[in-house]
Amino acid sequence: MASNDEIFKKIIAHAKEYGFIFQSSEIYDGLSAVYDYGQNGVELKNNIKDYWWRAMVRYHENIVGIDSAIFMHPTIWKASGHVDAFNDPMIDNKDSKKRYRADVLVEDHLAKLEEKINKEVEKAAKRFGNAFDEAQFRATNQRVLDNQAKVDEIKHRLYKGLENNDLADIKKLIEDCEIVCPISGSRNWTEVRQFNLMFSTQMGSISEDANTIYLRPETAQGIFVNFLNVMKTGRMKIPFGIAQIGKAFRNEIVARQFIFRMREFEQMEMQFFVRPGTELEWYEFWKQERLKWHLAMGLGEENYRFHNHEKLAHYANAAADIEFRFPFGFKELEGIHSRTDFDLAAHQKYSGKKITYFDPELNESYVPYVVETSIGLDRTFLALLGNAYTEEKLDDGSERVVMKLPPALAPVKAAVLPLVAKDGLPEKARQIMDTLKYDYNCQYEEKDSIGKRYRRQDAIGTPYCITVDHQTLEDNTVTIRERDSMKQDRIAISEISGIIAERMKMGEVRGKR
Ligand code: ATP
Numbered sequence: 001m002a003s004n005d006e007i008f009k010k011i012i013a014h015a016k017e018y019g020f021i022f023q024s025s026e027i028y029d030g031l032s033a034v035y036d037y038g039q040n041g042v043e044l045k046n047n048i049k050d051y052w053w054r055a056m057v058r059y060h061e062n063i064v065g066i067d068s069a070i071f072m073h074p075t076i077w078k079a080s081g082h083v084d085a086f087n088d089p090m091i092d093n094k095d096s097k098k099r100y101r102a103d104v105l106v107e108d109h110l111a112k113l114e115e116k117i118n119k120e121v122e123k124a125a126k127r128f129g130n131a132f133d134e135a136q137f138r139a140t141n142q143r144v145l146d147n148q149a150k151v152d153e154i155k156h157r158l159y160k161g162l163e164n165n166d167l168a169d170i171k172k173l174i175e176d177c178e179i180v181c182p183i184s185g186s187r188n189w190t191e192v193r194q195f196n197l198m199f200s201t202q203m204g205s206i207s208e209d210a211n212t213i214y215l216r217p218e219t220a221q222g223i224f225v226n227f228l229n230v231m232k233t234g235r236m237k238i239p240f241g242i243a244q245i246g247k248a249f250r251n252e253i254v255a256r257q258f259i260f261r262m263r264e265f266e267q268m269e270m271q272f273f274v275r276p277g278t279e280l281e282w283y284e285f286w287k288q289e290r291l292k293w294h295l296a297m298g299l300g301e302e303n304y305r306f307h308n309h310e311k312l313a314h315y316a317n318a319a320a321d322i323e324f325r326f327p328f329g330f331k332e333l334e335g336i337h338s339r340t341d342f343d344l345a346a347h348q349k350y351s352g353k354k355i356t357y358f359d360p361e362l363n364e365s366y367v368p369y370v371v372e373t374s375i376g377l378d379r380t381f382l383a384l385l386g387n388a389y390t391e392e393k394l395d396d397g398s399e400r401v402v403m404k405l406p407p408a409l410a411p412v413k414a415a416v417l418p419l420v421a422k423d424g425l426p427e428k429a430r431q432i433m434d435t436l437k438y439d440y441n442c443q444y445e446e447k448d449s450i451g452k453r454y455r456r457q458d459a460i461g462t463p464y465c466i467t468v469d470h471q472t473l474e475d476n477t478v479t480i481r482e483r484d485s486m487k488q489d490r491i492a493i494s495e496i497s498g499i500i501a502e503r504m505k506m507g508e509v510r511g512k513r
Contacts, residue, residue: 004328011327011389020040033261043411043412044381044409053268056241064234064240065244071203071213072213074211076347078350079347088252088253089101089195091193093183093189098183098184099253102167105179110154171191215249219246219267220271223271224271226242227273238273243270247265248267249264250265257328260382262378272373274371275359276368277369279317279370286336291304297406303383319337322334324379335374338371338372340370341367344370345367387404388405390404407504410461413464414436415442416442416443418468421446443462477491
């Protein structure tokens with residue numbers, strides 16, 4: 001069986017070969033951690049956005065959307081804390097000249113120790129068979145206990161160092177753990193320094209008047225600074241939410257794992273404004289609601305898990321990630337954060353404008369509390385891509401690669417294929433195309449054998465192929481081939497649209513309150 005690493009490489013190659021994702025500026029040797037979406041990628045991406053927008057904005061009557069500018073007043077990033085604290089600790093290896101995130105080096109080291117413990121447990125489980133008591137083994141085996149003690153101590157030091165900004169101790173921790181550079185193999189490290197992740201640029205053409213502004217590192221602040229505008233013009237009553245989809249930029253120190261960590265990416269965020277004191281109830285509500293949204297895509301319940309944060313950001317009173325099992329392990333896909341009144345109160349202070357809501361039921365004004373849901377569009381794309389990629393051996397001995405994407409999200413919904421490019425079949429196929437293409441993204445193809453055309457559609461995840469043959473001209477029927485089962489049925493042309501429509505329904509995303 002191929003390793004996860006090999007499968008991941010195949011997925012990346014497939015994404016390029018079939019027009020999903022290209023390296024940015026490829027003919028100039030690329031730009032690190034920046035990617036372009038190709039002709040099929042953009043369709044899939046738009047469908048994900050649409051699915052999120054419908055589930056959040058259309059489905060909830062008390063959520064509205066906005067589209068704020070990427071450039072914002074620089075004081076916004078002072079108020080939000082990004083200018084002072086949106087940092088990652090970095091360290092360079094003097095021999096390889098490679099730069100790393102210091103905390104990630106330590107976390108990778110921790111993962112190795114945890115792997116050792118798990119191997120020990122697996123070995124024992126095999127040895128003892130049914131009689132194996134894992135909890136007891138973990139509590140008594142000396143090697144496991146020693147490694148666990150090391151893990152606990154390192155974690156404690158790392159978190160303390162990060163919290164107190166004690167960069168010298170994080171450097172010392174790297175030395176004490178004897179962590180080597182994966183490239184040079186040496187322990188010749190620089191000091192640890194803080195690195196701000198925001199990209200900055202100048203606004204205005206005259207340098208004296210130039211003002212440093214930032215490319216937004218999250219879309220959320222565009223929502224907070226429009227809170228009053230939307231509340232007043234939309235006559236919104238608490239609880240209500242504001243949603244936004246848009247680009248965000250972070251100068252990630254270590255950008256890797258394809259579109260998992262990019263320097264330019266897209267977020268789909270929703271800030272839900274609530275009465276203070278009710279935020280934890282809403283936080284639980286949104287955790288469940290968002291999980292339902294993920295599960296409705298059908299990628300398998302076992303591939304998701306919650307990771308509740310123990311160490312909270314200073315402005316949060318509860319936070320969790322929805323993690324997904326990517327080919328490189330469980331990793332964050334979405335964050336759900338109870339952010340208290342931190343952001344609105346900060347903007348009130350820095351702008352000097354009153355940002356409050358008058359609650360008619362309580363007959364008082366307050367700064368609302370906020371529960372945020374923040375999901376990476378590109379990471380959702382990657383989750384779908386990785387999950388859909390399937391290599392199959394067929395009964396006749398041949399092989400196919402099929403992208404088993406949820407039909408509602410697939411880039412192309414149906415391909416219309418004349419069996420041969422003559423005898424009036426292309427004209428008939430074009431007529432069918434014309435009846436479908438306004439409602440569904442369809443493709444017309446007449447080149448190559450029908451088998452080859454089916455394979456090409458499988459490779460981009462098209463749920464249906466509609467084949468027009470000589471019989472079509474006589475009785476207005478076609479064959480419709482389903483992607484996953486490859487089953488072919490003869491149906492009337494008039495039935496096609498209804499069959500596609502039926503498959504485009506998404507699973508259950510309800511749960512309104
Ligand atoms: P990580 O810990 O992986 O860096 P984060 O906790 O900084 O992520 P948030 O600030 O909570 O991420 O951002 C919300 C969501 O935005 C994340 O759950 C993720 O899906 C997405 N995201 C964040 N950074 C990136 C990035 N560099 N590339 C792609 N998506 C990203």
